[in-house]
Amino acid sequence: MYRHTTPEGRPVTLATPALHNDPLIETLSTVFGYREFRSHQRPIIEHLIGGGNAFVLMPTGGGKSLCYQIPALHRPGTAVVVSPLISLMKDQVDALRANGVAAACLNSSLDQGSAAAVLRDLAAARLDLLYVAPERLMMRGMLDTLQSVPLALFAIDEAHCVSQWGHNFRPEYVALGDLRRLFPAVPLIALTATADDQTREDVRERLGLADDPIFVAGFDRPNIRYTVAEKTKAPQQLEEFLRYHRGEAGIVYCLSRKRVEQVASRLQALGVPAAAYHAGLPSAERDRVQDAFQRDELHVVVATVAFGMGIDKPDVRFVVHYDMPKNIEGYYQETGRAGRDGLPAEALCLFGLQDAVTARALIENGENPEQVRIEIHKLNAMIAFAEATTCRRRVLLGYFGETLAEDCGNCDVCLDPPDLYDATIDAQKALSAAYRTGERFGAGHVIDVLRGSATEKVLQWGHEELSVFGVGADRTGDEWTSVLRQLIHRGYLRQDIAAYSALKLTEAARPILRGTEALLLARHRKPARNKAGTRVRGDVPSSRPGYASGPGAGAGADATGPAVPDADLFEHLREIRRAIAAEQSVPAYVVFADRSLMEMASRKPASEDELLACHGVGAAKLERYGLQFLAAIAEWVAAPEDPGANAPADPATGASADPAQTAERPDA
Numbered sequence: 155m156y157r158h159t160t161p162e163g164r165p166v167t168l169a170t171p172a173l174h175n176d177p178l179i180e181t182l183s184t185v186f187g188y189r190e191f192r193s194h195q196r197p198i199i200e201h202l203i204g205g206g207n208a209f210v211l212m213p214t215g216g217g218k219s220l221c222y223q224i225p226a227l228h229r230p231g232t233a234v235v236v237s238p239l240i241s242l243m244k245d246q247v248d249a250l251r252a253n254g255v256a257a258a259c260l261n262s263s264l265d266q267g268s269a270a271a272v273l274r275d276l277a278a279a280r281l282d283l284l285y286v287a288p289e290r291l292m293m294r295g296m297l298d299t300l301q302s303v304p305l306a307l308f309a310i311d312e313a314h315c316v317s318q319w320g321h322n323f324r325p326e327y328v329a330l331g332d333l334r335r336l337f338p339a340v341p342l343i344a345l346t347a348t349a350d351d352q353t354r355e356d357v358r359e360r361l362g363l364a365d366d367p368i369f370v371a372g373f374d375r376p377n378i379r380y381t382v383a384e385k386t387k388a389p390q391q392l393e394e395f396l397r398y399h400r401g402e403a404g405i406v407y408c409l410s411r412k413r414v415e416q417v418a419s420r421l422q423a424l425g426v427p428a429a430a431y432h433a434g435l436p437s438a439e440r441d442r443v444q445d446a447f448q449r450d451e452l453h454v455v456v457a458t459v460a461f462g463m464g465i466d467k468p469d470v471r472f473v474v475h476y477d478m479p480k481n482i483e484g485y486y487q488e489t490g491r492a493g494r495d496g497l498p499a500e501a502l503c504l505f506g507l508q509d510a511v512t513a514r515a516l517i518e519n520g521e522n523p524e525q526v527r528i529e530i531h532k533l534n535a536m537i538a539f540a541e542a543t544t545c546r547r548r549v550l551l552g553y554f555g556e557t558l559a560e561d562c563g564n565c566d567v568c569l570d571p572p573d574l575y576d577a578t579i580d581a582q583k584a585l586s587a588a589y590r591t592g593e594r595f596g597a598g599h600v601i602d603v604l605r606g607s608a609t610e611k612v613l614q615w616g617h618e619e620l621s622v623f624g625v626g627a628d629r630t631g632d633e634w635t636s637v638l639r640q641l642i643h644r645g646y647l648r649q650d651i652a653a654y655s656a657l658k659l660t661e662a663a664r665p666i667l668r669g670t671e672a673l674l675l676a677r678h679r680k681p682a683r684n685k686a687g688t689r690v691r692g693d694v695p696s697s698r699p700g701y702a703s704g705p706g707a708g709a710g711a712d713a714t715g716p717a718v719p720d721a722d723l724f725e726h727l728r729e730i731r732r733a734i735a736a737e738q739s740v741p742a743y744v745v746f747a748d749r750s751l752m753e754m755a756s757r758k759p760a761s762e763d764e765l766l767a768c769h770g771v772g773a774a775k776l777e778r779y780g781l782q783f784l785a786a787i788a789e790w791v792a793a794p795e796d797p798g799a800n801a802p803a804d805p806a807t808g809a810s811a812d813p814a815q816t817a818e819r820p821d822a
């Protein structure tokens with residue numbers, strides 16, 4: 155019953171007559187431009203179309219929206235979608251309209267006239283989907299209106315917000331518990347990406363879904379490469395990492411607002427299109443940053459955890475944790491914002507000696523002892539993940555109760571296994587240095603003593619006289635940091651937060667010092683560069699054209715990846731997309747996703763049919779943007795001998811990009 159219309163309301167005639175005898179695939183391809191369902195989508199869609207209720211647990215980027223959008227088009231009446239975030243609603247509605255679906259939203263950002271128009275469309279059954287904020291939905295008048303129009307279904311997005319156990323409880327969500335009672339005949343689907351059991355059961359209970367099926371889609375995000383690097387010189391590490399991700403969209407998370415501002419201005423000084431985002435900024439500025447990011451005008455957002463809930467951008471290529479997050483739930487949710495499009499993406503976490511201490515201190519400041527206990531437990535799990543010497547993905551999925559049949563092959567541990575060595579002597583030196591200096595000093599001073607640095611502080615305390623002074627001169631400061639960090643996390647040393655993080659020995663240190671126990675530690679690895687940069691890129695090129703076939707591409711990526719796209723053409727198409735997005739004030743991906751442009755850049759479609767065969771090109775987008783993109787491609791194909799004319803100049807040499815090398819280069 156869906157209407158093929160352009161956003162302006164013109165009916166769309168399909169360039170190819172529908173050849174499918176599967177109506178769901180038909181909708182998937184003509185409306186959304188996708189070829190096939192991801193494995194978990196179809197059962198949910200069929201269940202809902204059949205009138206069933208469902209609770210869906212699926213990781214971010216898993217493809218939750220289609221689970222209710224397709225049933226919305228296949229059931230009579232309007233589907234009502236409850237979503238907590240106004241910005242997210244708007245983007246979803248823009249994206250649906252660009253696909254020719256009759257969608258609208260009702261929330262506090264609408265003026266009276268527009269809201270009245272939406273209500274008229276609703277009453278006249280002209281809407282396939284209506285997005286509405288929870289408090290608005292549960293208003294008396296709204297409920298009455300809804301009782302009088304045919305409804306296809308209710309979808310509750312971010313359903314964990316209904317539970318106090320969840321990490322984002324929203325009181326206005328509680329009232330949604332009445333929906334089942336008020337609309338017993340309308341199917342209800344609740345969706346969330348949060349995993350823990352208690353929240354899950356609580357949400358089902360509150361929404362009246364306790365007897366309905368749960369659909370759980372695997373939590374693995376195989377296209378994301380997880381890397382944890384020892385934090386040595388964070389600014390340089392970040393800079394190095396970004397050098398390999400120039401021109402790509404990414405988020406850098408920091409723990410404090412101050413840090414956010416520092417990092418953002420440093421990046422700006424380096425010429426990176428970056429901006430800061432945190433809750434302390436005026437809301438106009440936050441909106442500006444979010445919009446610019448969505449529209450591809452801003453590449454890097456440096457942010458506190460306040461940034462992200464409203465981000466639906468599918469082509470975020472990397473997420474960096476400049477500081478270690480406080481728990482795995484947060485870490486997984488934040489890293490999950492990378493690579494929603496299923497293309498390879500990177501998650502880099504810098505883990506420093508001080509991070510765990512700072513996080514612990516913050517938590518221990520809490521009022522509620524029970525809460526403190528839970529949070530410390532979660533922090534410990536996070537530290538164990540960061541310290542892991544086995545496949546990171548196994549640790550992560552294990553935390554969410556899933557097991558992997560084999561190591562993932564796409565994390566830093568798998569790609570570059572740590573080298574364990576007999577560190578008994580190193581440990582003895584480090585423990586003695588902490589002990590001989592009176593267990594009153596932090597890691598920096600202990601390392602100075604070990605390495606024989608006659609700093610002012612060393613001289614002031616006469617530590618150059620100690621027998622341990624200089625016993626570790628053969629190792630670098632970073633190597634000693636690594637040893638100390640491992641000794642702390644394995645419980646041989648303890649950092650006394652109350653006393654400037656002084657290192658104190660624990661009971662467990664005795665047998666090591668006495669030499670009755672040996673100790674294996676991981677050899678210090680060079681920071682991020684190797685792992686997230688050059689070496690690995692050679693194996694699995696990252697995030698630029700031509701790399702959709704790496705081991706990481708499996709995820710949400712769809713079966714047929716592009717061949718090798720023409721990188722310059724891809725850039726050219728991105729430019730066109732950027733201009734259209736700016737002109738229409740929509741996020742760039744609403745026009746076309748990166749994946750669509752990549753397929754265009756590799757297949758170089760010459761006809762409407764060929765364009766329709768590209769990922770994400772449905773009838774409405776063909777009608778709307780088809781000519782423009784086909785013309786650009788035709789022009790490009792006609793003048794292939796002069797790609798330099800369109801390719802951006804190489805900033806390093808000032809020369810035009812060499813087309814033969816562009817695909818290899820970190821940036822074009």
Ligand code: ADP
Nearest residue numbers: 188190191192214215216217218219220468494
């Ligand atoms: P979630 O809400 O679960 O985070 P989305 O619904 O936003 O995920 O989907 C994530 C991305 O995957 C979007 O870019 C979406 O268009 C794409 N996607 C979803 N299902 C499919 C599919 N069957 N084929 C191709 N792309 C898909």
Ligand code: ZN
Nearest residue numbers: 545562565568
């Ligand atoms: Zn792995």
